[in-house]
Amino acid sequence: MTTPTRSPMMPMRCATSGKRHPRILIIYTGGTIGMIENPETRALEPFDFNHLIENVPKIKLLDIEIESVEFENPIDSSSMNPGHWQDIARVIEKHYDEYDGFVVLHGTDTMAYTSSALSFMLENLDKPVIITGSQLPIGDVRTDGEENLITALQVASARDADGQAIVREVAILFEDFLWRGNRATKHSSDNFCAFSSNNYPALASFGLGINFNREGLLHPERKGKLKVHYEFDTNVIMIDLFPGIQEHVVRHMLNTPGIRGIILKTFGAGNGPSDPWFIQALKEATARGVVIVNISQCSNGSVKPELYSAGLGISRSGVLSGHDLTAEASVTKLMHLLGCGKSNEEVKSLMNRSICGEMTCV
Numbered sequence: 001m002t003t004p005t006r007s008p009m010m011p012m013r014c015a016t017s018g019k020r021h022p023r024i025l026i027i028y029t030g031g032t033i034g035m036i037e038n039p040e041t042r043a044l045e046p047f048d049f050n051h052l053i054e055n056v057p058k059i060k061l062l063d064i065e066i067e068s069v070e071f072e073n074p075i076d077s078s079s080m081n082p083g084h085w086q087d088i089a090r091v092i093e094k095h096y097d098e099y100d101g102f103v104v105l106h107g108t109d110t111m112a113y114t115s116s117a118l119s120f121m122l123e124n125l126d127k128p129v130i131i132t133g134s135q136l137p138i139g140d141v142r143t144d145g146e147e148n149l150i151t152a153l154q155v156a157s158a159r160d161a162d163g164q165a166i167v168r169e170v171a172i173l174f175e176d177f178l179w180r181g182n183r184a185t186k187h188s189s190d191n192f193c194a195f196s197s198n199n200y201p202a203l204a205s206f207g208l209g210i211n212f213n214r215e216g217l218l219h220p221e222r223k224g225k226l227k228v229h230y231e232f233d234t235n236v237i238m239i240d241l242f243p244g245i246q247e248h249v250v251r252h253m254l255n256t257p258g259i260r261g262i263i264l265k266t267f268g269a270g271n272g273p274s275d276p277w278f279i280q281a282l283k284e285a286t287a288r289g290v291v292i293v294n295i296s297q298c299s300n301g302s303v304k305p306e307l308y309s310a311g312l313g314i315s316r317s318g319v320l321s322g323h324d325l326t327a328e329a330s331v332t333k334l335m336h337l338l339g340c341g342k343s344n345e346e347v348k349s350l351m352n353r354s355i356c357g358e359m360t361c362v
Contacts, residue, residue: 022157023065025099027091029084030074031107033134033145044137046074055138056146064157069095077107077114077133082232082335085117092122092129093228101128101156101165105149108133108186108194111172115181117332119170119356123227126220128156128167131181132174135192144192148173151206158210169218169357171203178204180218182329182358185299198300199324199360218357231339236261236331240297247277254285261334261347262292263327264319270294270303271310279313286318291338291347295322295330302360320351323359333358 028034028046035044036055047055059066069091075084092102106114115131122129132152134145152173158166170181174195183200204212235258239250254262262285266272286292294303294314302324305311315321322330333355337347353361 021063021065022100022159023067023098024101024103024153024156025091025095026066026068026103026105026153027088028068028070028074028105029077029080029088029107030071031077031105031133032136033105033132033138033149034074035137037137037140046070047138056149058146058150059153062150062153062157064153066153067099075107077110080107080110080114082117082234085114085121085232086230088114089118089121089228089230092118093226096127096226099127101130101167103149103152103156104129104131106131106133108135108174112181112185112195112326112328113332115170115172115184116326116329116358117232117336119180119182119329119358120333120336121229122170123229124220124223125170125226126165126168126222128158128165129170129181130156130167130178131170131172135190135194144175148175151210154210155204158212166212166214167203167217168220176206177202178206180216180357182333182356183326185326185328187299196299199302199326200357229336229340231341232335233260233338234335235259236263236335236338238263238265238327238331240265241267241272245273247275247281250278251281254281254290259290260338262290263322263330263334264292264294264314265297265327266294266303266311266314267297269301269307269311270296270305270314270321271308272314274310274313279317282314282317282319289344291334291344291351292319293322293325293330293334293351294319295325295327320348322351323361325359329358 034046036047130152132148136143138145172179172181172184175193179197183197184195187196188194201216239253296303303321305315
């Protein structure tokens with residue numbers, strides 16, 4: 001478990017009006033964005049967020065009050081796990097009433113997993129939780145981190161004419177776009193535009209101004225106070241099908257001791273081998289109570305098992321359609337539902353409908 005430490009920063013304001021300024025809390029977990037080059041060793045190392053203004057002086061121009069919380073031991077996002085998701089959610093829950101929005105600084109490799117997980121954890125979320133990072137360190141001459149951070153702060157503090165937050169969900173902000181957190185996936189390790197959402201439009205685009213997609217944003221009804229679900233059951237695996245996959249391999253994975261959920265990544269619109277052994281192995285697993293969810297290996301489109309007999313056989317074996325869920329959203333949603341202590345029937349029912357905008361059910 002990581003211990004977040006609070007690093008108060010001098011409130012940053014530039015307006016002369018008497019109106020209240022939005023208050024934003026930055027949560028730094030690690031990742032490239034929070035690194036700076038040591039002038040002696042030339043190695044990248046985390047910098048003290050109390051010196052944020054020194055590295056991003058343009059923040060002074062924002063009409064925002066900012067404070068930050070740092071993980072005591074910032075981590076590479078490749079080491080991210082549900083315990084770290086809990087740490088982030090715990091900070092948000094603790095300070096939820098103090099701030100108007102939250103900006104989470106995170107490494108890019110598992111950012112989409114974290115954003116998906118947080119979307120399921122934060123029930124009744126009514127404030128922006130904007131996750132961002134960078135491909136280059138914030139102290140680098142060509143860094144994308146400065147723009148990403150500044151824009152994330154602007155989005156987190158954006159209000160409509162009634163003073164209500166424009167964004168009231170978990171979202172990933174990267175380069176030119178704002179994506180729904182449980183719809184995005186990392187598609188490039190080289191480009192500044194590292195994230196995309198192939199089955200859902202951008203929530204906002206950034207050019208000379210910030211252009212919000214008002215129809216695409218979540219408009220949650222106020223159902224009560226923020227409720228955080230910390231439970232996850234990590235007895236879940238992914239099986240990625242490929243031509244020639246062997247029966248003993250599939251059966252070995254389906255019979256993994258203690259396994260409770262499986263994300264089955266199939267071909268095209270949800271198709272797989274029509275071999276009798278494959279369908280029988282799936283039937284045996286679902287009969288034992290293993291929840292299996294069928295998602296497509298394709299980055300765009302949805303699982304429609306009724307289109308082809310190869311998909312229909314999988315569906316009839318008791319495997320659920322994951323519709324157009326991303327791999328990141330499917331695995332975090334399944335771990336979340338299994339961890340909440342729900343019955344298998346409840347888990348199956350909730351996997352088949354959208355909880356917070358993560359899937360399109362037709």
